[in-house]
Amino acid sequence: MAKQCNVAVVGATGAVGQQMLEVLAERNFPIKELRLLASERSVGKFLEYNGEQHMVQLLDKDAFEGIDIALFSAGGARSEEFCPIAAAAGAICVDNSSAWRMDPEVPLVVPEVNPQDIAQYGKKGIIANPNCSTIQMLVALKPLHDAAKITRIVVSTYQAVSGTGRNAIDELRIQSGELLNGRPADCEVYPHQIAFNCLPHIDVFLDNGYTKEEMKMVNETRKIFGDDSIGVTATTVRVPVFYSHSESINIETEKKLSAEQARELLANAPGVRVVDDVANLEYPLAVDAAGQDLTLVGRIREDESIANGLNLWVVADNLRKGAATNAVQIAEIVLEKYL
Known part of the structure; x- marks a missing residue:
């Protein structure tokens, strides 16, 4: 048994x-x-x-x-x-x-x-x-880190309201209905209207100007990777999406990784699905990530402004994998x- x-x-x-x-x-x-x-x-x-x-x-x-x-x-x-x-x-x-x-x-x-x-x-x-945003980011970055050692991460998140809880889901739904019917929207969960809006503010602001959510991503990444030397900076944004967080991630690595090498590494990584066929307009979407456990990675391309840089778009269901x-x-x- x-x-x-x-x-x-x-x-x-x-x-x-x-x-x-x-x-x-x-x-x-x-x-x-x-x-x-x-x-x-x-x-x-x-x-x-x-x-x-x-x-x-x-x-x-x-x-x-x-x-x-x-x-x-x-x-x-x-x-x-x-x-x-x-x-x-x-x-x-x-x-x-x-x-x-x-x-x-x-x-x-x-x-x-x-x-x-x-x-x-x-x-x-x-x-x-870990924090939901940290989880999906590191699932995507782990194979790249193992192959080429990441030295710096710049991440901007686009986080669904479900990360705040049921009341936030209700607030987005109700505000959307009110505004579409020409009525004002009441704000109870968030300090500003979330329907048809983006709030560059998740958790409380700290003395350094970052939010607590942003510093979670910084500190948790270093702890999980076991490397305090990695430079990490984050901007976290709440967006009018019910489920699944999206992230724009830019990394610098010690060794050069081409976009094709990155795709191959990610295609063989546990918990990852590469969705990266821009010729057919295929890339990770929040609606596709919702309800399943894979971390979707796409828009994989080299950062032409630096020698060893890559850009990625990473999406995952924040209530499930996150x-x-x-x-x-x-x-x-x-x-x-x-x-």
Whole structure:
């Protein structure tokens, strides 16, 4: 019989939590007991998993007894409080918040990039899921980095509203309807209208003029690649798209990589699909990435302004590969190698 384990999903009623349930079912994760955990306001609700209804239970200090793997997607404050409790009860935690990402004793993992770092989980019993934008970027850049060593990354993101949560999805939908019918749009989730607009502002602004989201991409990239010498600069933008983040990425490398060499490397890379036939107007689109787990890469071309530069357009589903699927992939490795 295949190895099975007891799994808790923390924040099960949220957008990412429900996506985790879908991904667990799709990938036939071998679950013996599934425990859905959330705050008091969600206790007693029922969620479907694999055709069966499961009741949501209260997230408290006694919720993790007998749990082997705990998938967290309940926000940073909950993760800071309950990951140590779950780990003390014997669970290995995979946390989707930003709470533990830069902790030197917690591995920050993209399975296609640095799966070996999962072995470090024992220091705190926690493995961190990176930021959604970092995940898709590094899935695309890993084979290029291995081949030619990336020295600098300039990235601009175009991020879907689902990255903010269900209320943001509703805000874009409602604002679009109001504006198309000649009525003013109310702003509650974002500081400005998001419908038919772009906001160069994700998370809070820091003293250096960057946003917290931008600095996450900088710091997480260096940690995952294990190289603090890589120059990284980011501009993150919220756009009126429901699902899937898009990124314009420019890299400089130590060794020359032609566009054709890059395409070949990416065509053979795990988790990547090259969509790059401009003669037929084929390139990565958010609508094509939504609902699946591959990172789409296209518009691959040499940067003619520098000696060793490439430009890429990278798109992935932020709720799946950018969150739920990455966490479940980590859990699969944990189950296979560490339980």
